[in-house]
Amino acid sequence: MMEAISLVGQSSGRVGTLMNSSEELIARARRGEDEAFRLIFDRYGRPVISFIYDMVGQRDLAEELTQETFVRAYKNLNNMRDETKLSTWLFGIAKNVARESLRYKHRETDKIGIDDDRVIELSDGKLPPDRQLLDKELSGVIKDALGALDEDKRVVFTLKVFQQRSYEEIAEITGSSIPKLKTDLHRARAEMRRRIKPYLGVGYEV
Amino acid sequence: MKCEECEVLIEEYADGVLDQKSLGPVREHLASCTSCSAFHQEWSREQEIYSRYQRDVEVTPLLWSSIDARIKQERVEARDGMLARLRIQLAGLFAGPRFSPAFAAALVVIAIAITVVVMTLLNSKNQRELLARSNGNIPTPAAAADEGNPIKPSTPDAGPKQPEMGSTVASSGGGETASKKSPAAKLVAARPTPDQLVREAEQKYLAAISMLSRDVNRHRSQLDPIMLARFDAALGDIDRTIKDTRRVVNDNPGDPIALQYLLAAYSKKVDVLREMTAGSEN
Numbered sequence: 339m340m341e342a343i344s345l346v347g348q349s350s351g352r353v354g355t356l357m358n359s360s361e362e363l364i365a366r367a368r369r370g371e372d373e374a375f376r377l378i379f380d381r382y383g384r385p386v387i388s389f390i391y392d393m394v395g396q397r398d399l400a401e402e403l404t405q406e407t408f409v410r411a412y413k414n415l416n417n418m419r420d421e422t423k424l425s426t427w428l429f430g431i432a433k434n435v436a437r438e439s440l441r442y443k444h445r446e447t448d449k450i451g452i453d454d455d456r457v458i459e460l461s462d463g464k465l466p467p468d469r470q471l472l473d474k475e476l477s478g479v480i481k482d483a484l485g486a487l488d489e490d491k492r493v494v495f496t497l498k499v500f501q502q503r504s505y506e507e508i509a510e511i512t513g514s515s516i517p518k519l520k521t522d523l524h525r526a527r528a529e530m531r532r533r534i535k536p537y538l539g540v541g542y543e544v
Numbered sequence: 545m546k547c548e549e550c551e552v553l554i555e556e557y558a559d560g561v562l563d564q565k566s567l568g569p570v571r572e573h574l575a576s577c578t579s580c581s582a583f584h585q586e587w588s589r590e591q592e593i594y595s596r597y598q599r600d601v602e603v604t605p606l607l608w609s610s611i612d613a614r615i616k617q618e619r620v621e622a623r624d625g626m627l628a629r630l631r632i633q634l635a636g637l638f639a640g641p642r643f644s645p646a647f648a649a650a651l652v653v654i655a656i657a658i659t660v661v662v663m664t665l666l667n668s669k670n671q672r673e674l675l676a677r678s679n680g681n682i683p684t685p686a687a688a689a690d691e692g693n694p695i696k697p698s699t700p701d702a703g704p705k706q707p708e709m710g711s712t713v714a715s716s717g718g719g720e721t722a723s724k725k726s727p728a729a730k731l732v733a734a735r736p737t738p739d740q741l742v743r744e745a746e747q748k749y750l751a752a753i754s755m756l757s758r759d760v761n762r763h764r765s766q767l768d769p770i771m772l773a774r775f776d777a778a779l780g781d782i783d784r785t786i787k788d789t790r791r792v793v794n795d796n797p798g799d800p801i802a803l804q805y806l807l808a809a810y811s812k813k814v815d816v817l818r819e820m821t822a823g824s825e826n
Binding site for chain 2: 375376384387397400404405473474498499500504523524527530531534537
């Protein structure tokens, strides 16, 4: 599933190279083939940076922590136990890196800010201006709502709703039991719903 | 199904992970309850809104360049670290105070073993010559010392008397029995023989080796694997030397050189075991 998600927006040439299995890429990367680890980054860089961004809410910090995640992954390739769970393993590292950052780095504000201009630049351009404005505003609201969740709920919500991970995968990534993460997810959804409720009106229907 | 129950299950239903047992009742409830059906629709709209979430972040070529640069730096640091560790180990191997005694001991003991074999061969040759000289009535050093009181044979047909350690020196009266020996002769006779001394020392070494070996075995895991392998190799050499030297001593109990080297081998083993104990404590 992750492969399918990360392939969106990739060029056809790169798609061909992404047909390598995770196990094969890991084996090649362990042998010191730089290109293999580059392909791992191509495949998982986007979901990982999105996840970290959802956790920390700052672009520069998300880029820095994504770097750290992949460097740690490279250094620990030989310690990976199950090569079939590469994405779960990467998300686990990313979660640790993000949490360490949240704990040890001083944050200026509790709530996550948003750089308004860049959101417009990142829109695909096919939407009408009013819709773009709407999505920009909505993205700001979602981002603020995410920032207001506590860390446990934010991790679970992001992995489930934005990364479409299964309960079992989330349990592996977070180390939580499935009943706990179901409870956290239910509460996170309720909090998010309360915050975005004003945007669930007629004007925001698709 | 009550609305409260449905509300709890509706998330799993929407996530597609609801078990088969609950699936039917939830569907039936959603079809009949307008309130829960509206909640389900709202839930679906939420998912649509989340799918429109745009993040202020992207994967850029610069990001990979930064990762690539750091990975290359990590490789250099890892290689440098490995070389530094190797340098320390090699330095310790040839010049360090902890490694050199063990290897020196092994080398010395091997040299000792060779010497013992050579010395034993030489001793055997000397003994044969001595026997030949005795048979040819050539005066021995002991007989020469007694020239003032030449020993007379007890019977006319008795052959030349073989000198014996202790008895020859003490037999100033010629036909005296052992109970009539002089006080000096008794003192000499009461002294432990070299063989007894060696056996006593050997027992002490064996006790020390046993204690140190137990200590080393308890802390083997704390020793550096490379260092441990070197120590084990040295101990193996020493044990072989002890075994060979012991055999020589058994064959030639009175050979002082063989005895001396047997004790030296035990001493070296104690040294190596002490080194290992010190290594595990550091």
